[in-house]
Amino acid sequence: MKSRLLPACLALSLAAPALQAADPVAAGKAAFQRCANCHQVGPGARSNFGPQLNGILGRRAGSAADFDYSPALKKAGFVWNEKNLAAFLRDPDEVVPGNKMRFWGLRSERQIADLLAYLRAHPAAPAGAR
Numbered sequence: 001m002k003s004r005l006l007p008a009c010l011a012l013s014l015a016a017p018a019l020q021a022a023d024p025v026a027a028g029k030a031a032f033q034r035c036a037n038c039h040q041v042g043p044g045a046r047s048n049f050g051p052q053l054n055g056i057l058g059r060r061a062g063s064a065a066d067f068d069y070s071p072a073l074k075k076a077g078f079v080w081n082e083k084n085l086a087a088f089l090r091d092p093d094e095v096v097p098g099n100k101m102r103f104w105g106l107r108s109e110r111q112i113a114d115l116l117a118y119l120r121a122h123p124a125a126p127a128g129a130r
């Protein structure tokens with residue numbers, strides 16, 4: 001029993017594909033409505049209340065040229081990857097204490113996985129509108 005439970009827990013914590021929607025990018029687009037008041041992605045995305053998020057995976061934290069970041073995010077000094085971005089979406093203050101993103105955090109691992117798929121589909125030089 002122990003050996004069967006462990007992989008299941010691992011799969012959950014890694015947001016395995018089995019956890020995702022049939023079309024995670026589309027599901028992520030819907031989930032992104034919660035971010036869209038403050039963030040833009042896609043061609044022509046600009047920073048507004050929050051920084052634009054094209055190419056956020058692989059981008060240095062606090063580095064969008066057209067956004068005035070909090071000191072906390074400016075000196076965070078890491079590059080966003082799936083792991084720290086998922087953690088940030090769960091609890092922004094835990095990952096970057098003192099940041100100024102006013103967001104409670106997402107409880108749903110599925111929504112986080114879908115959002116990551118959506119953001120992954122928006123590289124720094126957008127391949128096309130979505």
Ligand code: HEC
Pocket residue numbers: 032034035036037038039049050051053056060061062063064068069070071072073074085089098099100101102103106115
């Ligand atoms: C109420 C507005 C608001 C909402 C809603 C919001 N954010 Fe943010 N977000 C911000 C602000 C403002 C910052 C910059 C924080 C700072 O400078 O400390 C930020 C920063 C970020 C960053 C870091 C960007 C960078 O360039 O390092 C990511 C990633 C991010 N948000 C993702 C999201 C996602 C995904 C959602 C939706 C689940 C979301 N945010 C919801 C306002 C918001």
